[in-house]
Amino acid sequence: MIAMLLRFVTTLGLLAVLGVVGFFLDTMLLNVFILLVSALGVFEVMRATGLSARRDLTLLALTGAMVIPLVGFSALATPMIYLIVFSYFLLLVKKYGKLRLIDCAMALLFGTVIPLSFACAIFLRDTHGAQAGGFYILLALTAAWASDTGAYFAGRFLGKHKLAPVVSPKKTIEGAVGGVAVCTGMMIWIGVGYQNMFGGQVNMIELAIIAPILSVIGMFGDLSASAIKREYGVKDFGNIMPGHGGVLDRFDSVLFTLPAVYLISTHLPLIVT
Amino acid sequence: MIAMLLRFVTTLGLLAVLGVVGFFLDTMLLNVFILLVSALGVFEVMRATGLSARRDLTLLALTGAMVIPLVGFSALATPMIYLIVFSYFLLLVKKYGKLRLIDCAMALLFGTVIPLSFACAIFLRDTHGAQAGGFYILLALTAAWASDTGAYFAGRFLGKHKLAPVVSPKKTIEGAVGGVAVCTGMMIWIGVGYQNMFGGQVNMIELAIIAPILSVIGMFGDLSASAIKREYGVKDFGNIMPGHGGVLDRFDSVLFTLPAVYLISTHLPLIVT
Numbered sequence: 001m002i003a004m005l006l007r008f009v010t011t012l013g014l015l016a017v018l019g020v021v022g023f024f025l026d027t028m029l030l031n032v033f034i035l036l037v038s039a040l041g042v043f044e045v046m047r048a049t050g051l052s053a054r055r056d057l058t059l060l061a062l063t064g065a066m067v068i069p070l071v072g073f074s075a076l077a078t079p080m081i082y083l084i085v086f087s088y089f090l091l092l093v094k095k096y097g098k099l100r101l102i103d104c105a106m107a108l109l110f111g112t113v114i115p116l117s118f119a120c121a122i123f124l125r126d127t128h129g130a131q132a133g134g135f136y137i138l139l140a141l142t143a144a145w146a147s148d149t150g151a152y153f154a155g156r157f158l159g160k161h162k163l164a165p166v167v168s169p170k171k172t173i174e175g176a177v178g179g180v181a182v183c184t185g186m187m188i189w190i191g192v193g194y195q196n197m198f199g200g201q202v203n204m205i206e207l208a209i210i211a212p213i214l215s216v217i218g219m220f221g222d223l224s225a226s227a228i229k230r231e232y233g234v235k236d237f238g239n240i241m242p243g244h245g246g247v248l249d250r251f252d253s254v255l256f257t258l259p260a261v262y263l264i265s266t267h268l269p270l271i272v273t
Numbered sequence: 274m275i276a277m278l279l280r281f282v283t284t285l286g287l288l289a290v291l292g293v294v295g296f297f298l299d300t301m302l303l304n305v306f307i308l309l310v311s312a313l314g315v316f317e318v319m320r321a322t323g324l325s326a327r328r329d330l331t332l333l334a335l336t337g338a339m340v341i342p343l344v345g346f347s348a349l350a351t352p353m354i355y356l357i358v359f360s361y362f363l364l365l366v367k368k369y370g371k372l373r374l375i376d377c378a379m380a381l382l383f384g385t386v387i388p389l390s391f392a393c394a395i396f397l398r399d400t401h402g403a404q405a406g407g408f409y410i411l412l413a414l415t416a417a418w419a420s421d422t423g424a425y426f427a428g429r430f431l432g433k434h435k436l437a438p439v440v441s442p443k444k445t446i447e448g449a450v451g452g453v454a455v456c457t458g459m460m461i462w463i464g465v466g467y468q469n470m471f472g473g474q475v476n477m478i479e480l481a482i483i484a485p486i487l488s489v490i491g492m493f494g495d496l497s498a499s500a501i502k503r504e505y506g507v508k509d510f511g512n513i514m515p516g517h518g519g520v521l522d523r524f525d526s527v528l529f530t531l532p533a534v535y536l537i538s539t540h541l542p543l544i545v546t
Contacts, residue, residue: 049374075540078536078539079536079540082532082533082536085386086529089493089494089497089529090493092497092500092501093437093440093493093496093497093500096439096440096500096503096504097439100504101322101379101501101504101505102375102378102379105375105378105379105382106374106375106378108382109378109381109382113358164366166369166370167366167369220362220363220366221362223366224362224365224366227365227366227369228365228374230369231369231373231374232374256359256362259355260355263351263352263355266351267348267352
């Protein structure tokens with residue numbers, strides 16, 4: 001009961017923070033928020049996989065996690081990424097015999113993929129402006145969290161058949177179906193709301209088609225994070241959000257839905273104006 | 274003696290192939306060539322690190338190595354890269370308990386970084402056209418190979434002080450200086466030649482400044498490859514080019530100079546027209 005209450009209060013806190021970031025979406029606040037989430041996420045996964053024992057790699061990965069959201073879409077982005085990759089090889093040569101290639105590979109992977117995924121929120125705003133960009137970001141968050149919440153309740157009341165017993169034993173097929181349904185409904189509701197509020201034309205047929213796809217992508221992100229946690233024998237990536245766990249426990253699905261929404265927005269735009 | 278001759282003949286063969294690719298630079302031949310070099314390179318490093326024992330990862334990495342040069346700069350590029358990264362996580366979840374995250378990380382790293390680096394030759398052509406693009410590609414190859422050759426001869430006759438005794442015991446500081454000098458001279462000569470042949474204006478001062486930097490980057494690429502080979506106890510990455518070794522033994526420096534030249538071409542263009 002207390003755990004439930006704690007989780008609820010944390011959720012309110014998270015939503016409040018996201019609300020403030022959303023209100024100032026047009027400012028550098030978004031970049032700073034993404035920077036913090038990226039750095040925390042990278043640190044969490046390095047701690048879970050034991051990589052954080054290496055100071056040099058941790059420092060390098062955290063630098064990447066902070067630089068990438070700061071440079072965003074600017075002309076500095078590609079040179080910075082080159083410099084970051086280059087630095088890992090510099091370290092590999094300099095610490096030869098004391099640093100394994102696999103540790104470099106893991107740090108480089110986490111230290112670039114996580115910030116690049118989160119930075120898609122910045123790319124969305126910078127490509128489409130705060131209004132349409134905000135709409136797309138909201139879709140990515142909904143795909144992650146409405147699916148999750150829908151699946152939790154549908155699974156609790158209807159769940160019978162296990163979805164992925166080895167990786168995530170609590171998930172059921174009935175829950176997944178419920179999650180997809182709730183997510184699709186929520187996303188269509190957001191689409192209608194966007195049309196009414198801002199007068200932009202949203203392609204509702206496309207939205208209805210991609211909503212379930214994004215929902216499945218979000219659930220799969222959750223499964224991927226579970227597989228990593230299980231392999232390294234950790235229950236949660238952290239405890240910065242009491243009741244939820246770490247940043248990665250809450251944002252694991254978002255890591256997969258944000259880039260997917262960004263690609264949809266550039267290749268098959270939902271907003272017709 | 275026979276080894277020297279073999280090496281010389283292979284060099285001629287490689288130059289002939291590059292000549293043909295250069296002549297048809299404006300066609301898909303470049304993409305196909307980069308596809309082959311990427312696939313071979315990815316396979317070689319996976320074999321050297323023992324990863325090629327995993328059929329699934331090898332298949333996935335080779336797919337990436339072939340898809341990335343094919344899509345090049347087209348609208349398909351980012352969705353394809355997303356799909357490739359996504360596929361690794363699909364495999365990780367599907368083969369849970371039988372596939373380690375570190376193996377996935379290594380395969381994903383090699384299977385994207387190597388083709389993306391090589392694909393910079395395609396990006397150079399698609400951004401600047403065959404003429405200026407060809408000039409930039411030639412600079413990247415020169416930075417890699419003129420440095421290497423210059424360092425070999427300068428080191429042989431003047432070499433006294435070791436450069437990196439642990440990682441690559443044969444390299445000397447005198448050799449490195451000679452390599453940088455030869456590379457800088459060659460690149461300036463290419464710049465003058467380009468001006469005379471095509472009438473384009475090349476910023477010679479900038480060229481003289483970046484030539485030694487690119488030369489050092491190329492040598493560092495060589496050192497990085499040596500560090501990886503030593504860690505895994507292999508002498509060469511392969512033997513497809515008798516006397517030189519594998520594709521990666523010959524193109525290791527190019528992997529570092531090509532992206533550097535691409536970034537220079539987009540941020541500080543050498544050709545003023």
